[in-house]
Amino acid sequence: MRAKGFLLEILSFAFWAALVSTSLWRSNGLHDQQVRDVAEARARMLFTMVETMRLWNASHGGLYATVDDSNQPNPYLDVLERDVEIFGRPYTKINPAYMTRQLSEMFRARKGMQFHLTSANPIRPANAPDAWEATTLAGFAAGGREVFELTPVEGGQAFRYMAALTVEKPCLQCHAKQDYRLGDVRGGISVSLPAAPVIAELEPQRHHTILVHGVGFVLLWGASLLFIARLKQSWRGLAAARADQDRLITERTAELRAAVDDLARSNAELEQFAYVASHDLQEPLRMMGTYAQLIERRYAERLDDEGREFIGFMTEGAGRMRAMIDDLLAYSRVDRGPPVFAAVDSELALDTALANLAAAVTESKAAVVRPSVLPLVWGEAAPLARLFQNVVGNALKYRHPDRPPRVEVTVATDKAGWATFSVRDNGIGIPEDCRERVFQIFQRLHARGAYPGTGIGLAIAKKIVERHGGSIWIEAAGDGGSVFRFTLPLAK
Ligand code: HEC
Incomplete structure (x- = not known):
């Protein structure tokens, strides 16, 4: 019974451990998915922002800004009015791609998320895609519009997102020469998001889940242990009751057997007595009968009538007694021997x-x-x-x-x-x-x-x-x- 209780404790441990770890494993999977979802939402947001800004820029056919160290005229922008002077100050036109590059550089300085404008056959060679972007662009050529992946990068892992840039009407002002057509996919913006910070940001949530599972496990197993303890207690009670009952039955049986034995013994003794008594009585009785007959035969004449009558009673009594003893013997013989x-x-x-x-x-x-x-x-x-x-x-x-x-x-x-x-x-x-x-x-x-x-x-x-x-x-x-x-x- 001890072993049975112990086995139950082990089993309940195994049961809850299996259940809780399965749940934990599932929660972990969900958590990883959540990390990905958060990263993807952020990347897509950034892409949408940049794309919208570019569209805004394109809708104005490019925007003018003063020329300085960080804003030199774009040698790839092939338009007549690229460089102008207003009130004696030099201004240069910033096309969407150039703006994108400048924004991207500012972003890079702040660390964290980065983005990059690229195309399969760029006007500006530096806009050429890296290996990952090249594969993704090939995917876009085949009809894809968006890709999100966790990929290994230098010094760790990064979530990489890339979406296609489609040609809209304002784009044609500058790109008609390259045979851009409305609705074409002519490139994309890739967003790169280092994985570690996002993971770290959501890590407390994971810790919380682990903690909840740990506490849950302890509570559930504890409750099981309590239940098992109760169970064992009632088992013990049952076993004790059964032992009591067994003992009582054994006692009563023994008493009964003793009584039966006693009865059988006294019965046997009685029968033995009856048998022995009747057996031993036969001899003196025969003697009495014989002598009564002897008296009757030899001394009959010497006795008066009354005496002869008495002798007659005696003989008859002896005869009846013999009959009774014979019967008694017969009676006790019925039960002699098994x-x-x-x-x-x-x-x-x-x-x-x-x-x-x-x-x-x-x-x-x-x-x-x-x-x-x-x-x-x-x-x-x-x-x-x-x-x-x-x-x-x-x-x-x-x-x-x-x-x-x-x-x-x-x-x-x-x-x-x-x-x-x-x-x-x-x-x-x-x-x-x-x-x-x-x-x-x-x-x-x-x-x-x-x-x-x-x-x-x-x-x-x-x-x-x-x-x-x-x-x-x-x-x-x-x-x-x-x-x-x-x-x-x-x-x-
Ligand atoms: C004001 C002119 C102008 C407009 C409007 C314009 N672009 Fe460009 N775009 C250029 C120039 C010039 C380049 C070349 C290189 C650079 O500046 O980086 C370029 C580069 C690109 C590139 C990068 C690949 C390469 O060829 O270097 C893509 C993709 C692109 N443009 C898409 C578009 C789309 C889509 C639109 C519409 C939203 C658009 N452009 C609007 C002038 C323009």
Whole structure:
């Protein structure tokens, strides 16, 4: 979990770092574009100014200015009235190109932006283009009108702009001789703008952007870290809760297991006791019975009637006790040893049971109805036969005095893997409040003389059913009899 949290921290760092650096990279690109845009706007502005001034000059057919060191007559200007005198002072005509040159020189002195008038085949050789201008002019000849570029220059980089100069009407006054025509492109003005100052001028903006991104990154990542910390906290809470739950379950399971173990142990002890007691009681009981018989045989004449009656009670009591002990042994044997289950044909179990009951069936003239096919169940063959025998035998035993007994066995299976057997009789029936009691050991509903037996058959039946994981219960049959139902697992 620690590692998971750490991984999240790294991941969130990577995520925001990637996002912020992408944004920064994009902003940087935009900033560079902005620098270019600013430089281009300035260059174009300068060009427009110069072009407009030139047009103004041309529209006056050139302008006169006094001759001095910086303004000598232009040897390339081939007009009659180039040099004049007004009030004794010499004046000379300044054509647009000459004015452009003078302005350009003044500009150069101030450093920074520069411009240059040029043409592919100049009247004045110094107006010849440099390499860059030559290429650009060639581009204009092919139809271009404007070029803007960042180019390497001496001592750094410069933005260079150049636009075409088109021939307008006033230009023809002087240039008609060179075959200039209206709308022709006969040259251009190139503007050069050192890159460094523009970049420097806009640099604070870039710094600001970087700062904003840095702060943004720190804030976003910080927020993520906070969120992750919260997340980890809730994870820890969850894990603690789960551990608590696990511990509780383990504890409860252990307690439950201990209780079950205790129960099983005391149960086993009890059974062992019952088994040992009944087993060990057999011997003295046999002795008692034998000697009672001995007294009866040898000393009968010497006893009076009352004495013989007492001996009779004794023998009978010993006999009944033996029967009970035998039954008790049978009862405790049901659960001795671990179950060894296999697929058992319940049909065979019922066959065996009915064979064992043949005498009782004949004697009671009972009608036993059973299905021709019974399912395979999962259990132990002998106890299952015993189960059928006890339940069917019970139905035969408690028959109604007024009608011949009829026992009907049916079975239903369900999807959950269980078979429910029903044994319906038309006997004397069992009152509802006694239906639990009949399954208890040695519990009888009737006086001892009325029906034979110790009253253990159904207790054994219940034990066998429960050993197979099933349950057994009694319902009332419509005609006054009872229906015994029990469930057994189907063989897989
Ligand atoms: C008053 C006369 C005059 C007028 C008007 C005039 N020019 Fe010129 N132009 C010249 C002379 C002379 C030169 C030659 C060299 C110099 O002065 O630099 C020249 C040079 C040029 C050059 C430079 C290349 C070269 O041949 O040296 C260009 C381009 C040019 N003119 C375009 C124009 C245009 C476009 C107009 C109209 C706006 C115009 N000129 C108006 C006289 C004139």
